[in-house]
Amino acid sequence: MKTQKEQTIYYPNYRLKIGFFQTWVIMLKNILKSKELIIELFKRDFFATYRKSLIGISWILISPIVGIISWVLMNATGILNPGDVGVPYPAYVLLGSSLWGLFMGFYTSASDTLNAGIGFINQVKYPHEALLVKQTAQHLANFLITFVINIIVLLLFSIIPDWKIIFFPLLVLPMLFLAAGMGLIISVINVVFPDIPKIVNVVLGFVFYITPIVYSTETNSSFLNKAVELNPLTYLIGGVRDLIIYGQLIYPERFIFVAFISFIFFMFAWRIFFVSEDRVIEKMI
Amino acid sequence: MNIKDLEKDTVIKVEDLSKKFTKSLKRSMYYGSIDMARSMLGMQYDSEILRKGEFWALKDISFEVKKGETLGILGLNGSGKSTLLRVLSGIFPPDKGKITINGKVGSLIAVGAGFHPHMSGRENIYLNGVILGMTKNEIKNKFESIVQFAEIDEFLDAPVSTYSSGMRVRLGFAIAIHCEPDILLVDEILSVGDISFRNKSLRYMAEYRNKAQAILFVSHDIEQVRSLCQKAILIDRGQVLHYGDTVETIVKFEELAREERLKQLKRENESHSRDFKIHFDSDYVRFLKIGVEDKNGDETEVLDLKGSLKVVIDFEVKEKLEGLSINLPIVRDDNLDVYCINAFSDLNIKLENIVAGKYRASLYMEKHNLNPGVYTFGTLTFRNSKTFETLAKIKANYVFKVKSNSKVMEKGFIDVDQKWDFIKQ
Structure with a gap:
């Protein structure tokens, strides 16, 4: 015989008996092992969706362009009067809202992790972590297209992004961790208790307004100021925007603190996903 | 481990x-x-x-x-x-x-x-x-x-x-x-x-x-x-x-x-309001009851492979008949007619000049020759054997099964005795 074959043992609660740190090793290994699966699923969901449409993949460009046009128009009509933000307002809002979109996209795609495998998740055994990566990659691809357009618009408003923009990928990581962590947990909850994700979505709609995206951080309401100050997204989203526009982080210590907490949270969420997902797979009918 | x-x-x-x-x-x-x-x-x-x-x-x-x-x-x-x-x-x-x-x-x-x-x-x-x-x-x-x-x-x-x-x-x-x-x-x-x-x-x-x-x-x-x-x-x-x-x-x-099939067929029968369906009774013959009995005369629904079969048919003759024939197909659960039992087959019995009254016809077969399976009766027909006029037709909802008691798979639906010789020429 060749080398010793792999041995698998299943018993009740076996995932709970796997050590806390072991979880991350296993899940990272699984992701590396299934990189081809991730690529194929990505191709399926990113490209094949547009197969039937006339203009095909160009649809990806259309929605961000329409979004930008509407912001520019609204600004031109003077409906929005935000106070001084130091740069042309449309550019400020555009960047902020596309970063918010990035955060929400990370969250939604992560919360669809288990759903993305519907149809074969209870037919074939494969690491479901792969689905998270595929979901996130798919969203990133969408975002990148929007982002490039955004940068072009910034240039049109003659805002030259600071050279520190090269740190952009690093700075969105905490946002990704927070969103993916929330999404992973919600993805499991969604199978058995679909009411909770709906509530979370409503709450997130509210959070949008206590994040300085369509207004600047200095407002007249002390309540709003407090809410904005306590909202981690103020630092995660605002931080990235400020870096691009002003070339600096306004609250570097707070950014680093929130980023660290987000990372820890993600690690916990990952473990929570790992121990609870197999309990809900059988309910995915 | x-x-x-x-x-x-x-x-x-x-x-x-x-x-x-x-x-x-x-x-x-x-x-x-x-x-x-x-x-x-x-x-x-x-x-x-x-x-x-x-x-x-x-x-x-x-x-x-x-x-x-x-x-x-x-x-x-x-x-x-x-x-x-x-x-x-x-x-x-x-x-x-x-x-x-x-x-x-x-x-x-x-x-x-x-x-x-x-x-x-x-x-x-x-x-x-x-x-x-x-x-x-x-x-x-x-x-x-x-x-x-x-x-x-x-x-x-x-x-x-x-x-x-x-x-x-x-x-x-x-x-x-x-x-x-x-x-x-x-x-x-x-x-x-x-x-x-x-x-x-x-x-x-x-x-x-x-x-x-x-x-x-x-x-x-x-x-x-x-x-x-x-x-x-x-x-x-x-x-x-x-x-x-x-x-x-x-x-x-x-x-x-x-x-499972036996249970299912019985359930289907129970959901019908009567346990048999009369196509028609005539002024001459009225059907009363049909059943399969075991050796002790108790009604049964399980027969042994290579065992015997006893079918009992109760009926009432209302007017004197010059001749009577009884005909009953045995049907497998997939609607395949396996064979027909009829009172003609026994030459020792002459069903002639039957006066009015209640009767019980019973058939006894030493070997029913049925392979394991679930069986029902087809349409039971009473005829006047002289004029071939149909006197009564009944679909009895009776289900019985032949159980397997061997360790081999039986194929087909008829069990026949076989005697082989094996000679080198």
């Missing part, structure tokens, strides 16, 4: 495996939430106790598959066969017991999982292949062979949505079997495609047995199980009813299927 704990040639060992499900959807979601919350908090979940509304989909299943073995899994619909395969392949976690598996498991549970209808056959081969755990290189190497097996070469670049259902299944099957896992779990899959494809798949399976460490094979096709498996396990309502030699298990399975 390490590998030494298993005997060297054991590939799969299942010990007291149980799995529970919930009947109602709302409750299932509720329990799901609780179990999920417990797991999230790191608390173990009491999987061994049944909560309200739960039932054991699998209960205390134990078996062992040795290297080179093919195990057939038999059972009626809903007995837990597919659940067992899902637990074995690691999709569902067990609630009790333990499973030890040595080797890479691949399953043919659902073919074409994850197919995208707008993608071409070619692209779907790669997609489905990686979902099933192959690497891209492996798929590339086996690509020609997959296409050839699926017989789809001219449609390779057409989207899968344009394929016929047969083509889709063939493609899915071809991809799945090219994974070549050590342990193959097959669920009811060789019944796909047309006859020639089915035969090809069967031939492939038979060959693959030599390569694989073990194959677990769920099928309703008894012939397939018999030709492929050395051992079989019979599951009923989640429990092992029999485990051992294939033919023995098949005989038990067929008996179980007959039992």
Whole structure:
């Protein structure tokens, strides 16, 4: 015989008996092992969706362009009067809202992790972590297209992004961790208790307004100021925007603190996903 | 536990495996939430106790598959066969017991999982292949062979949505079997495609047995199980009813299927308002009752193979008849007329000049010659044997079964005594 074959043992609660740190090793290994699966699923969901449409993949460009046009128009009509933000307002809002979109996209795609495998998740055994990566990659691809357009618009408003923009990928990581962590947990909850994700979505709609995206951080309401100050997204989203526009982080210590907490949270969420997902797979009918 | 704990040639060992499900959807979601919350908090979940509304989909299943073995899994619909395969392949976690598996498991549970209808056959081969755990290189190497097996070469670049259902299944099957896992779990899959494809798949399976460490094979096709498996396990309502030699298990399975069929036919009869349907009674003859009796004269619904049959028919003659004939077909549950019993056949009895009154006609056959199966009576007909006028017609809803008491499979529906000579010339 060749080398010793792999041995698998299943018993009740076996995932709970796997050590806390072991979880991350296993899940990272699984992701590396299934990189081809991730690529194929990505191709399926990113490209094949547009197969039937006339203009095909160009649809990806259309929605961000329409979004930008509407912001520019609204600004031109003077409906929005935000106070001084130091740069042309449309550019400020555009960047902020596309970063918010990035955060929400990370969250939604992560919360669809288990759903993305519907149809074969209870037919074939494969690491479901792969689905998270595929979901996130798919969203990133969408975002990148929007982002490039955004940068072009910034240039049109003659805002030259600071050279520190090269740190952009690093700075969105905490946002990704927070969103993916929330999404992973919600993805499991969604199978058995679909009411909770709906509530979370409503709450997130509210959070949008206590994040300085369509207004600047200095407002007249002390309540709003407090809410904005306590909202981690103020630092995660605002931080990235400020870096691009002003070339600096306004609250570097707070950014680093929130980023660290987000990372820890993600690690916990990952473990929570790992121990609870197999309990809900059988309910995915 | 390490590998030494298993005997060297054991590939799969299942010990007291149980799995529970919930009947109602709302409750299932509720329990799901609780179990999920417990797991999230790191608390173990009491999987061994049944909560309200739960039932054991699998209960205390134990078996062992040795290297080179093919195990057939038999059972009626809903007995837990597919659940067992899902637990074995690691999709569902067990609630009790333990499973030890040595080797890479691949399953043919659902073919074409994850197919995208707008993608071409070619692209779907790669997609489905990686979902099933192959690497891209492996798929590339086996690509020609997959296409050839699926017989789809001219449609390779057409989207899968344009394929016929047969083509889709063939493609899915071809991809799945090219994974070549050590342990193959097959669920009811060789019944796909047309006859020639089915035969090809069967031939492939038979060959693959030599390569694989073990194959677990769920099928309703008894012939397939018999030709492929050395051992079989019979599951009923989640429990092992029999485990051992294939033919023995098949005989038990067929008996179980007959039992179920008998119950089902009886239920159908009960749901009718009367236990027989009279096409018509005439002024001459009125039907009263029909039954099958055992040796002691008690009504029965179970006959022994190679045993006797006693049929009792009660009726009333209202006016004097110059001649009477009684005719009753015996029908298998699939509506096949097996033979007809009639009062003509016995030449010792002359049913002539019958005066009015109640009568009992009983037929006794030393050997009923019926093979194991579920049988009913066809339409009972009373005729005037002189004028051939029909006097009464009744469809009696009486079901009985012939049970198997041998360890061999009986084929056909008639059991005949055979005497052979074997002489060298």
